[in-house]
Amino acid sequence: MESLRIEAGKSSxxxxxxxxxxVLRIRGESFPENAAKxxxxxxxxxxxxxxxxxxxxxxxxxxxxxxxxxxxxxLMNLFQMAxxxxxxxxxxxxxxxxxxxxxxxxxxxxxxxxxxxxxxxRIVVTPGG
Amino acid sequence: xTVDDQHGxxxxxxxxxxxxERLLSSDSFASPxxxxxxxxxxxxxxxxxxxxxxxxxxxxxxxxELNKASNRHEELSNMDPLTGLYNRRYFDMAMARxxxxxxxxxxxxxxxxxxxxxxxxxxxxxxxxxxxxxxxxIAAVLDDELKRPGDWAARYGGEEFVLYLxxxxxxxxxxxxxxxxxxxxxxxxxxxxxxRPVTLSAGIASMIxxxxxxxxxxxxxxxxxxxxxxxxxxxxxxxxxxxxx
Numbered sequence: 001m002e003s004l005r006i007e008a009g010k011s012s013x014x015x016x017x018x019x020x021x022x023v024l025r026i027r028g029e030s031f032p033e034n035a036a037k038x039x040x041x042x043x044x045x046x047x048x049x050x051x052x053x054x055x056x057x058x059x060x061x062x063x064x065x066x067x068x069x070x071x072x073x074x075l076m077n078l079f080q081m082a083x084x085x086x087x088x089x090x091x092x093x094x095x096x097x098x099x100x101x102x103x104x105x106x107x108x109x110x111x112x113x114x115x116x117x118x119x120x121x122r123i124v125v126t127p128g129g
Numbered sequence: 130x131t132v133d134d135q136h137g138x139x140x141x142x143x144x145x146x147x148x149x150e151r152l153l154s155s156d157s158f159a160s161p162x163x164x165x166x167x168x169x170x171x172x173x174x175x176x177x178x179x180x181x182x183x184x185x186x187x188x189x190x191x192x193x194e195l196n197k198a199s200n201r202h203e204e205l206s207n208m209d210p211l212t213g214l215y216n217r218r219y220f221d222m223a224m225a226r227x228x229x230x231x232x233x234x235x236x237x238x239x240x241x242x243x244x245x246x247x248x249x250x251x252x253x254x255x256x257x258x259x260x261x262x263x264x265x266x267i268a269a270v271l272d273d274e275l276k277r278p279g280d281w282a283a284r285y286g287g288e289e290f291v292l293y294l295x296x297x298x299x300x301x302x303x304x305x306x307x308x309x310x311x312x313x314x315x316x317x318x319x320x321x322x323x324x325r326p327v328t329l330s331a332g333i334a335s336m337i338x339x340x341x342x343x344x345x346x347x348x349x350x351x352x353x354x355x356x357x358x359x360x361x362x363x364x365x366x367x368x369x370x371x372x373x374x
Contacts, residue, residue, distance in 0.1 A: 068188075069191075104190050115180065
């Protein structure tokens, strides 16, 4: 499978989905004017990648400093997708990366984590500064 | 899988859910398959509702963060970074605002323009960092002494400060200004904060606001009085008279 790379925009995060390593990275701020449109290829890619039962170990690595409401819905869809994959035996996990000073991002990570039972969801707090 | 719903903004959704559960347990479906299908739809609704509640919570949190940042920016945009007093931008905005309030209240308003005496010489002798420290000392005194509600001070420009004193006539303002001058003088005595004693000159303008007079006229009058204080030897306060009054 080919990797997916989208450069960060003014209101959209950097997307770096690497099929070989299985690291699906979203980094930056996310408040695109049309979240559905921006995330369509991202969700399609993730869906195909996570559907392969025999695919490599997958890690969703998210370092999103700020996101709008529609992005939070997209993220929930993404987590639900990964949750289903995990429930059916796929090795997939989430690393929610946030700065120690960004309490809001940490709390949001905890909220997202709350609804997931099969999907390992780790909140990784990096030293602020 | 529940999300606190302290504000009860999802009561209609929760009621639908309860009704659905009641219907499901009443076992009134035409066939077992209908019942199963219904149970599946209801479970879907339940989990989407949980998701929705969570989204609202997350969005509120993000929004709160944005509001905090925006308030902080607004605060900073009104502040003089060197002294922590209000800046010129705030002065223009607050003058227009408070002038209107005073017009309505028909209560006297006083503006004081203040200037540090021989500040250029102070800077030249001790360097600009000491000059900055001096500005901060004056700002701290102003901040300490203007404690009545509605009073405020701003840094108008280089070494000039402006005070806005509502419900205050010229005599009252003179007392306040003289007190500030005394405080500034005491800061120069062996405290180490100032390299040498510093004095202030001040011009006062006072009036009961009138629709025919723009507040700029009051400022101009205070400024002229300040120049008079300078001309007449500095370290003093002068009261200006509004033209046509």
